[in-house]
Amino acid sequence: MQDVPLLISRILTHGSMIHGTSQVTTWTGDGEPHRRSYAEIGARAAQLAHALREDLGVAGDERVATLMWNNAEHVEAYFAIPSMGAVLHTLNLRLPPEQLVWIVDHAADRVVLVNGSLIPLLAPLLPHLKSLEHVVVSGVGDRSALADAAAQAQVRVHEYEDLIAGKPTAYDWPELDERAAAAMCYTSGTTGDPKGVVYSHRSIYLHSMQVNMSQSMGLTDEDTSLVVVPQFHVNAWGLPHATFMTGVNMLMPDRFLQPVPLAEMIESERPTHAAAVPTIWQGLLAELLAKPRDVSSLTQVTIGGSACPPSLMEAFDALGMRVCHAWGMTETSPLGTIARPPAHAVGTDEEFVYRLTQGRFPAGVEARLTGPGGERLPWDGESAGELEVRGPWIAGAYYNGTDAEPLRPADKFSEDGWLKTGDVGTISSDGFLTLTDRAKDVIKSGGEWISSVELENALMSHPDVAEAAVVAVPDDKWGERPLATVVLKEGSTADFDTLRDFLAGEGRIAKWQLPERWTVIESVPKTSVGKFDKKVLRRQYAEGALDITQL
Template identity: 80%
Template sequence: MLSTMQDVPLLVTRILQHGMTIHGKSQVTTWTGEPEPHRRSFAEVGARAAQLASALRDELGVQQDDRVATLMWNNAEHVEAYFAIPCMGAVLHTLNLRLPPEQLVFIVNHAADRVVVANGTLLPLLVPLLPHLPTVEHVVVSGVGDRSGLEALAEERGFRVHDYEELLAGRPQTYDWPELDERQAAAMCYTSGTTGDPKGVVYSHRSIYLHSMQVNMTESMGLTDRDTTLVVVPQFHVNAWGLPHATFMTGINMLMPDRFLQPAPLAEMIEGEKPTHAAAVPTIWQGLLAEVTARPRDLSSMKQVTIGGSACPPALMRAYDELGVRLCHAWGMTETSPLGTMAHPPAGLTAEEEWPYRVTQGRFPAGVEARLIGPGGERLPWDGTSAGELEVRGTWIAAAYYNGVDAEPLRPEDKFSADGWLKTGDVGVISPDGFLTLTDRAKDVIKSGGEWISSQELENALMAHPEVAEAAVVAVPDDKWGERPLATVVLKEGASAGYTDLRAFLAQSIAKWQLPERWALIEAVPKTSVGKFDKKVIRQQYAEGVLDVTTLD
């Protein structure tokens, strides 16, 4: 028996229409490096999104399902593209400007993008790629930047170049948005892919709509129209964790840093614009902390900072606690839109009692079902000690990759279970009350003598040492044990701790059999394009004998 409810699809279009009317006065503020940032109301962003959609359709010939790429920083124009492209029925493809050039070429060709909308400041990155991008017919340039190289190339290769503002000028400020199927593709994002080719995740209108509701819920970011969120996490990184959609859904003001992602301008924009919330990966907060330690700034407007992308060193959370800024752990991935968990402690605890919950990845919302699968494929209990691979299921979680599930070296069964759950590749435990603690990437777990050692637990323990700036631990082959941990450490400036000091420090919290024998001091931990530790590089350096390794008895 069916219900008598209206059959209304969940569309990004509804979010746009709602934001630009009910919350029309809310603002997207974009940092410009000038004394005054640029401010545009949601109503204006909505009107300009309509103009952009008209231009794409009437001038560039974009049709339903066409992929339109963006190579842009976080700014108002990128928000306009976020709404115009999906709402007209096309597919927004955000390009990660930190990917190596060959990967960018791969993903534009794989997605067969017809249009690229780019910030002028990113043309030095885009122009050298264009000769290798045969599907691109149009490049739309927004903002400052030298366009001469682009225009010369356009003539030679036969694509067209448009100025973003000229394209919009004079077009109607409304658009007859089509009524779409809620399962229609709205946006796509390729995983940064530390192994093999990047893989495309295609979000639907439905998944974005539901994810936006979740982002706004109190158990997630708890945003209201009284708040301003500093969106540091890039719009090319899993849709800036859903914030551009979530903000339009409830009228939260957005503060967009554009290309000014260095600690000094970030500190300046927080002090000047007083955001209540922010979202970024740990390395950003690490850098900001160093900045405000050297040159104190008032960060106290920030009530809640969502931190994700990789696990946050507890010492960093403590340091921000002292500044009156609460970092809140979240876990997710490109394949989960990304909101998977968020670490709000349960009620009625003291600050110290909250601590063990705050350092977990957090609890799952109702929209994310979770299970732990043991090494033998068995389902493990939520007992806080049984460690297994996390699998998740839900409306905003991927079931496949775009035209690429069978691309090497990935086989579909590596990422998706037979019954349709996503295999996250993360290993961890879940407490009886549903708090997830990830201990490692499945591929980073150290398998020593038939037992698992968590590389991440060792890293966190090391980074709690006052003289350690960063530490990464990887598995290296060992004749006797199969694998053993190698600790690579970046010391703070002027630090003098030796390996035996560090091992003694570790021994205070880590079981003896898990303590690393192999140690190396390094200049910096290699990072991926989105700021995660790139352990693949360390393993390779070790294999090639490039690292200066000391082995303790």
């Protein structure tokens, strides 16, 4: 067979030739959205590559950063930068400024493409971005804040459209090694410095094929996908690459991620598919219930990032939008599982049960569960262990190691190279994953695991409980035991005995898993993205700052 490397330039060429009339539509918020065909995207990506190489001197596998919303120019960057052999580095605009500075420095970004609307975010950082030499601005937004900061930081500012104007609309894309770096993305872990995940041409190409498989998202050129998941977040789940393989149209919200514009763009542009995290969708649901609109085009919604609450899934089902769970992470490109019910469950009561799981592993993702003692656990739907995965689009190390000494922390990679996901769950005999906890939050009690999430959910189902967080605390006899920290609703008089009896009732929680240590707190500490910050609670407990009742 011919030895043809799997390259992003081939996806670009395919999309812009065979699906030249497919479109990227970008929401502008002021009437007419902006439309650009795949053929135009292809021509402009070539122009951008010429400009980056000839005008800005981008060479070799240099990183080129983007600080952009989802829009047509960001798609052009997605294809131009890797196709020319450089590495697309998407910056997460939601990160705290100091993390952004750290990441740009770590990746040694010399060029950043930025949307005009994000200048207020970028300008104050410029003096701190030591490696940066060029800023390329596209789209609307006041440029004035940039001029002074750039002058001070000795950074040159370019207008995107001026930079690419007049460049040739074709580029002789190089024949790269398919294992060469194509794109990178930093994980925003809660502990330690961010870690860079580097995607190769091969991994992106294979992942895109997977996204297009009928058991996965399985869209065609009759579809339009509303890509709400940001392009700075794991390559927008691979959608821009996947759509260029099949001619699926893209509807890009740019900065308009609020419920009202989302509802408007669904009604007027009539996408058939959307991809988003549950939080965004929760807001959209409230808007649609408050002000009904014609959203009948949208029949398939892929939800990932965190589990979709059953109530949200049912509410969207009622609107004719079928939610499909997917699970993944930055290190898995991200598609790791997708919850299409198996044939035998379709149309039965079991169907919803399957849809609430994280889903089934596709060909290309191998999975195993590792128990508290490092043992392999069976796929029986009962045994809970840490999920480990392997495959051609799963990270094998983090950025900035060397071939001789790759960056493979032992808490992230097994000795035989599998990725430790940090997620704890079960796998059914037919390969459906159900996640129950994060590995760092699970309570390791006498060689068994207790899920903190299960205890929290059970506690929060009690009418007197506003919020509850369960953390592991050291125990002489069992190693670890659960500590229940509870926020009571105003006026509640429930005591701990009542709550413990409630947990034990109706088979909610097994007796040996019931917490002995209890405390009432005013609110659960949260991280910047709103997740429970359990390390604060663990520290407070260790410092004796919590008033513990022992039952």
